[in-house]
Amino acid sequence: MDTIYTLDARDHIMLEVMADYFKLDHSAIYREINGMFQELLLVLKSKSINYQELRACLSPSIEKKEIMLVFDSFQIDSSWYGGEVFKKILPLLDRRTSHSFLCGDYIDKGLDQDRLYHELVSSIELRNPTEYGHSSQYFLVYINNVSENLLKQIDDGLKSYIPYTGYVDVTFSCFMKRYASVSLVNSFIKHKNIVICGHEDDRDNSENINMPGYAFEENSYRCYSLQASLVGIFLSYKIERPVYDGFKRDTEFAINSISSNVLAIDGFDVEIDDSKLNYLRKHKTGRMKKSELISFSRAELEGLIREKIGDNYLYNLTHLKEHATTKFNILIEKLVSNGPPVRLMVALEYIPNERKLRLITMV
Known part of the structure; x- marks a missing residue:
């Protein structure tokens, strides 16, 4: 599946109206979203535009x-x-x-x-x-x-x-x-x-x-x-802001674009493997130090991500069929003691059957 860089059901209500009017379940919505996305790719290709270059x-x-x-x-x-x-x-x-x-x-x-x-x-x-x-x-x-x-x-x-x-x-x-x-x-x-x-x-x-x-x-x-x-x-960029009540279905539709098993992720556990944490500390030293996360324990880092989940939009939505992996990115703005906040892009694997989000990477 091609990555969907962004999906806007926050300011564009077509998906919500369609889902409610026709009483579509998550499987039907998944097919509709991906059918429209494939149409988008074909239209762009007919105009010699490569969607992948628009990230x-x-x-x-x-x-x-x-x-x-x-x-x-x-x-x-x-x-x-x-x-x-x-x-x-x-x-x-x-x-x-x-x-x-x-x-x-x-x-x-x-x-x-x-x-x-x-x-x-x-x-x-x-x-x-x-x-x-x-x-x-x-x-x-x-x-x-x-x-x-x-x-x-x-x-x-x-x-x-x-x-x-x-x-x-x-x-x-x-x-x-x-x-x-x-x-x-x-x-x-x-x-x-x-x-x-x-x-x-x-x-x-x-x-x-x-x-x-x-x-x-x-x-x-x-x-x-x-x-x-x-x-x-x-093709509508969503300016980041807290996810206010009344706009939470935007996240639901984003997940539904890559899975027909749709659950509210703000209640999910976040999991970081020890090997992943060691990799971040070893290979992402500059970013980890700049964001003041270098000394965070695994539990503290998991807690930080879990705290931010419900307040962020989902980007780079992907389902890798060959690896049975469904994933997305969130942007975290981390306050630091000196200087402007540090922005971190966090990639998470969506595992609904375990109600879990597993950290893939953080940059």
């Missing part, structure tokens, strides 16, 4: 940054300020890299303006003057998988554009990252010199439409599109 923009990185660019729409002389913003951003991107873009206005979402003002001004790297009138005047562009060099390239390139207010580093958990996760909408994927976006479900997948309308072609990007249901489920 960097669909699952989180432990090394790269996540940033949110902030633009003051009051200083843009166009009602379609998003189009003007991307005329400035697109020429600054690296043709060798891949990123997911999510966009939206800084609307209040039930929060008061004092809170929104405070959170923005306390976290932004300010680049140009702005007069805060209301949060909704700011247009936000989230980009994942950003290197330090690319951040500098984008930031330097936008400094002379007066509506560019600045950027917020949302690599680690913070208010602005959580806000982005509930407010911003997946817009498109930039993969090297192509753009991938969604189009209407009643439009044939053989067509390619620039639905966002941004200046892709003018910047020599080839724009490919496919039906929004496929894009929404399999």
